[in-house]
Every structure is written in structure tokens, then in C-alpha cells.
Amino acid sequence: MAGVWARQLRVAMWHRALLLLLCLALSSVQGLYFHIGETEKRCFIEEIPDETMVIGNYRTQLWDKQTETFLPSTPGLGMHVEVKDPDGKVVLSRQYGSEGRFTFTSHTPGDHQICLHSNSTRMTIFAGGKLRVHLDIQVGEHTNNYPEIAAKDKLTELQLRARQLLDQVEQIQKEQNYQRYREERFRMTSESTNQRVLWWSIAQTVILILTGIWQMRHLKSFFEAKKLVPSQSRAGLGPRSSKRRPFHWRWRGRTCWHGPAPGQGRPRLMPFPCCSICFIGKRQDR
Amino acid sequence: MPRPGSVWAAALLLALALGRGGCSEITFELPDNAKQCFYEDITQGTKCTLEFQVITGGHYDVDCRLEDPDGVVLYKEMKKQYDSFTFTASRNGTYKFCFSNEFSTFTHKTVYFDFQVGEDPPLFPSENRVSALTQMESACVSIHEALKSVIDYQTHFRLREAQGRSRAEDLNTRVAYWSIGEAIILLVVSIGQVFLLKSFFSDKRTTTTRVGS
Numbered sequence: 001m002a003g004v005w006a007r008q009l010r011v012a013m014w015h016r017a018l019l020l021l022l023c024l025a026l027s028s029v030q031g032l033y034f035h036i037g038e039t040e041k042r043c044f045i046e047e048i049p050d051e052t053m054v055i056g057n058y059r060t061q062l063w064d065k066q067t068e069t070f071l072p073s074t075p076g077l078g079m080h081v082e083v084k085d086p087d088g089k090v091v092l093s094r095q096y097g098s099e100g101r102f103t104f105t106s107h108t109p110g111d112h113q114i115c116l117h118s119n120s121t122r123m124t125i126f127a128g129g130k131l132r133v134h135l136d137i138q139v140g141e142h143t144n145n146y147p148e149i150a151a152k153d154k155l156t157e158l159q160l161r162a163r164q165l166l167d168q169v170e171q172i173q174k175e176q177n178y179q180r181y182r183e184e185r186f187r188m189t190s191e192s193t194n195q196r197v198l199w200w201s202i203a204q205t206v207i208l209i210l211t212g213i214w215q216m217r218h219l220k221s222f223f224e225a226k227k228l229v230p231s232q233s234r235a236g237l238g239p240r241s242s243k244r245r246p247f248h249w250r251w252r253g254r255t256c257w258h259g260p261a262p263g264q265g266r267p268r269l270m271p272f273p274c275c276s277i278c279f280i281g282k283r284q285d286r
Numbered sequence: 287m288p289r290p291g292s293v294w295a296a297a298l299l300l301a302l303a304l305g306r307g308g309c310s311e312i313t314f315e316l317p318d319n320a321k322q323c324f325y326e327d328i329t330q331g332t333k334c335t336l337e338f339q340v341i342t343g344g345h346y347d348v349d350c351r352l353e354d355p356d357g358v359v360l361y362k363e364m365k366k367q368y369d370s371f372t373f374t375a376s377r378n379g380t381y382k383f384c385f386s387n388e389f390s391t392f393t394h395k396t397v398y399f400d401f402q403v404g405e406d407p408p409l410f411p412s413e414n415r416v417s418a419l420t421q422m423e424s425a426c427v428s429i430h431e432a433l434k435s436v437i438d439y440q441t442h443f444r445l446r447e448a449q450g451r452s453r454a455e456d457l458n459t460r461v462a463y464w465s466i467g468e469a470i471i472l473l474v475v476s477i478g479q480v481f482l483l484k485s486f487f488s489d490k491r492t493t494t495t496r497v498g499s
Contacts, residue, residue, distance in 0.1 A: 032310040032401065034324050045313040045396060047444065137312065146409055161426035164409060168433040175440050179447070186451045193458045200465035207469060211476040218480055226487060 033134040041117035048139055049178035050109045052171075055143045056081075058116070059099045059134040070132050074098055079133075080119040086110025095119060109178045140174075141167040307332075307404030311441075313341065316348065316387045317394040323384040328375040328403055335402040336361070336383060337370040339445050342452040343395030349386040355379025365389070398445055406434075 036042055046054060060077055061070040077098040083091045085108055092104045106112055118131055144167055150160045223229045316322055328334060340346045345365075352361040352371065355378075361371045375381070385397050419427065 031308055031403075032312070032324055032326050034322065043315055045315065047313070047448065135312075136308075136310065139311075158422055158426070160409065161423065161430070165426060165429055165433065168430070168437065172433065172436055172440065175437075175444070179440075179444065182444075182447055182451065186447065186454060189451065189454045189458055193454065193461055196458070196461050196465065200461070200469075204465070204469060204472070207472055211473065215476055215480050219483065222484055223487075228487065 031134060031136050033132055036116075036118065036131050036133055038118065038131075041115055042133075043113055043115040044135075044137065046112045046114065046137065046139060047110065048106050048112060049174040050106055052140050052174065053103065053105045053143045054112070054114075054137065054139050056102045056114065056135065056137045057100075058096075058102075058136070060118070061132040061134075063130050063132070077131075078119045080117055082115045084113045084115075086112065109181055141171040307402075307406050309400065309402045309406065311398075311400045313396060313398040315394060315396050316343075316385055318390045318392050319388050320394075321384055321386040321388060323382055324399075324401070325380050325382050326401065326403060327379070328381050330375055330378050332375045332404045333372065334375060334381075334404070335370065335372045336399065337402075338366075338385070338397060338399040339368040339442075339449075341396040341398055341445055341448050344390055344393030346395075346449060348395055348397055349389070350383065351386070352381070352383040354381055400441075 034042070048054065058079065060074075060079060061072065062074045062077060063069075064071050075098065078095050079098070079100065080093075080095050081100075081102045082093045083102070083104050085091050085106065087108065087110075091106075091112070092102060094102065096102065104112075114137070116133065116135075141164075144164075146160055146164060149155070149163065155163065220229075310326075312324075314322065336352060338348070338350055340348050346367050347365040349364045350361070350366060350369070351359060351363075352373075353359055354376065360373055361383075363369060383399075383401070385399070387393075387395055
């Protein structure tokens with residue numbers, strides 16, 4: 001009989017605990033808060049692995065100019081919550097009241113962006129005021145409400161602790177998996193940089209050499225055309241025949257000429273100093 | 287004799303009100319020339335830890351400042367990449383911490399911070415009971431604590447990896463733009479040089495300077 005009574009008392013205590021906790025959880029989101037302007041949009045980023053649940057609780061308070069305090073709650077005040085996945089796709093886009101709770105589960109691993117902005121219909125109450133937003137974002141295994149789970153599945157204390165440990169280990173496992181995927185992306189980026197640097201250095205060397213050659217040839221032909229430099233490469237090749245090698249050398253007296261084979265244009269007469277060069281040229285060139 | 291239920295409920299409320307702990311972990315984007323502040327109401331005697339890290343943007347640094355309800359600055363650092371600060375609340379009130387990117391002209395930064403207030407809420411409401419834990423339960427508690435530190439290290443690692451990856455991606459785009467840009471500049475400059483040089487000599491054509499004839 002005492003055992004039955006004790007059991008009943010325990011059950012009653014559990015129910016009361018559950019109710020109290022639920023009330024507390026829903027009614028007051030204490031904790032961190034920040035101020036936000038009327039049209040301002042605040043975005044938060046959560047980098048999470050896939051199949052992870054995220055729960056966000058928020059509560060807004062409006063600044064009252066007369067009393068110079070924040071009103072406890074204002075009906076008609078709304079917050080628009082938008083959640084985007086790593087690919088930019090919108091996962092959740094909903095309007096909530098002045099106090100709300102949003103939940104989503106990620107299907108792709110990566111950076112999810114949660115954006116909040118106020119969307120008040122009664123713009124007059126704003127009029128240069130500011131809004132205080134209490135925010136609490138829980139990710140992964142922090143989203144589990146253990147007393148609730150204990151009550152639902154009727155777990156003993158030890159079983160509940162084991163369940164908590166299991167959830168934690170599962171979260172660690174997911175995060176490690178995600179880490180492998182991230183490391184692969186990092187490696188791909190590094191390899192791409194490596195390739196680009198390699199191709200760029202080769203390409204630049206080639207461009208340098210080609211432009212150098214082009215510059216020299218262009219300038220040389222320009223100066224030769226302007227007769228600013230004597231057009232000579234070896235003993236008096238004319239600018240026109242500089243591209244063509246002479247067919248043969250001639251030596252006659254103190255003058256020498258050179259040039260294309262007889263009958264193919266007039267050989268050019270060069271003054272004395274080039275004879276010796278002609279001679280040398282003949283020797284080397286035959 | 288008061289009902290055990292109501293006494294127990296009162297104790298629970300008290301415990302929750304006083305020992306209300308929690309951890310807020312938020313990653314947000316800080317635009318250039320902006321300052322963002324966060325507030326929290328803390329009771330006296332609570333041990334709190336603020337930890338922050340800059341993940342992407344510029345030189346990966348940010349200014350941080352923590353003030354108590356009287357406005358006394360408890361922590362102030364300029365251009366820090368990562369830091370962790372532990373303090374015990376000396377009085378009740380609203381503590382404020384701000385992150386500032388006002389020194390930066392055009393880079394916006396992504397900042398992660400973790401503000402731990404007090405201890406985590408216990409698993410069971412009856413945690414404040416007098417009886418000692420069994421061996422199994424204390425083993426579970428120590429495993430839980432160890433796993434919490436594993437998750438903590440994992441988070442740090444993930445942030446560092448995100449920072450490294452952001453740097454690598456920056457480098458990649460910079461190399462791409464730079465190589466294209468430099469190739470174009472090289473071509474333009476070398477062609478321009480030749481034509482400029484030619485233009486010097488074509489001006490003197492009328493003055494008949496024949497060099498080396």
C-alpha cells in the first residue's frame with residue numbers, strides 16, 4: 001500500500017515537473033538578446049551536418065517611448081523568419097508572431113543562413129523605435145528535451161542518461177562525417193590553386209619570350225627601314241635580302257659584293273671596309 | 287505538512303531561476319563599419335565564459351568589448367582573431383558585449399561567439415537531491431562531460447577549418463584574377479612600348495638624323 005502510494009506520488013511529481021518545465025520553456029526565452037531596427041535584417045549562420053535538427057526560440061519586445069522601457073509583449077508585432085540552405089534554396093520562410101519557435105532539419109551539410117526581420121503591420125507603433133529580440137538557437141542533440149523523452153518512453157534515470165550519451169555520440173559521428181566532406185572541398189580548392197599557379201607561370205614565361213622576340217624583330221626592321229642602323233647581320237646583307245641567304249660570295253679586287261645569284265637582281269656594292277669581312281665570310285661560309 | 291508536490295515545485299522553480307545556465311552559440315555576419323552588441327542578464331556569482339573567433343573576412347580580426355551593468359569594461363581587445371575570457375559576475379544586471387568592425391572599410395566578417403553562463407541545466411529536475419549517485423550514474427556523468435569536451439574540440443576544429451578553407455578560396459580567386467590581369471598587362475605594356483619607341487623616332491624624321499651611315 002505504501003509502495004502504491006509512493007509510486008502514485010512519483011508519477012504526480014513527474015507530471016507536475018513536465019508541466020512546469022513546458023510552461024517555463026514556452027513562456028520565457030531568457031538569455032541572449034540584441035536590438036534591431038525597424039527594417040533591419042539580422043542573419044545568423046549555422047554550419048551543420050545533414051539530418052540535423054535546429055530549433056530557434058525568439059521573443060520580441062518593443063521600446064515604448066513614453067515609459068522609456070521595453071513593453072513585456074506587444075500583439076500585432078511579427079517577425080519574418082527565412083532559412084536558406086547552403087545552395088541558396090529557401091528551406092523555411094514564414095511569418096511568426098511576437099514570440100515564436102521555428103524548427104527545421106538540414107538535408108544538405110553546410111552553412112545554413114537564418115534571417116530575421118520584423119514585419120510589423122502597424123507601422124505607427126514603430127516610429128523610430130527599436131525592438132529587443134531574445135534569441136536562442138539549439139542545434140543537434142541540444143534540441144532534445146530529455147524530461148519529455150523520459151516521460152514519453154518511461155525511461156529510468158540510467159536509461160535516460162544512456163540515451164543522452166547515445167545522442168551525443170551520434171552527433172559527434174555526424175560531425176566527423178561532415179568533416180570528411182569539408183576536407184575534400186578544401187583539398188579540391190588547393191589543388192585547383194596549384195594547377196592555376198603552374199599554368200600561369202608556364203603561360204607567362206611563354207608570353208614573355210614571345211613578346212621579347214616580337215619586340216626585337218619589329219624594332220629591328222623598323223630601325224632598318226628608317227635607316228637609323230646600317231642593315232647588317234653579317235657583312236652587308238641588304239634589308240631586303242636579309243631574309244634570304246646569298247647564294248654565293250664574290251671577290252673582285254678591293255670591292256666585294258654579295259647577294260643573290262647572278263641574274264636575280266643587282267648585287268650591291270659595298271665600300272672597302274667590308275671586304276675583309278667578305279673575305280672572312282667567304283671562308284667561313286663556303 | 288505541506289504537500290510534497292508544491293514544496294518540490296517551489297524548489298524546482300528556485301533552482302531554475304538561480305542556477306539558470308545555458309550556452310548561446312551564434313555565428314553572425316558583421317558588415318563593414320558596423321558594431322553589433324549582445325546583452326544578457328546575469329545573476330551575481332555566476333561564472334561566465336565568452337569565446338569568439340573570426341571565421342571569414344579580411345585579416346580575420348575584430349574588436350571585442352565586454353561591459354558589466356555599471357559600464358565598467360571587463361574585457362577589451364582590438365583586432366583579435368580568437369580569444370576566450372572567463373569572469374565571475376560581481377553583481378546582478380545586464381552584461382553587454384560588442385563586436386566592432388569599424389576599422390575595416392569594405393570587408394565584412396563572419397564572427398562566431400560562444401557565451402556560456404553558469405553550468406548547463408541538469409538532466410533531471412531532481413538533480414539537487416541529497417543521495418549520492420551510483421557508480422553507473424557517475425560513470426555516465428563523466429562520459430557525458432568527456433563527450434562535451436569532444437564536441438567542444440570538434441567545434442574549434444570546424445571553425446579553424448572553415449577559416450583555412452576561406453583563405454584557400456580567397457587565394458584561388460586572387461591567383462585567377464592576377465594571372466589573367468598580369469598577362470593582359472604584359473601584352474599591353476610590351477606592345478605599347480614598341481609603338482611608343484617608334485613614335486619617338488618618327489618625330490625626328492624631318493630633322494634628318496641618320497645614325498651610323
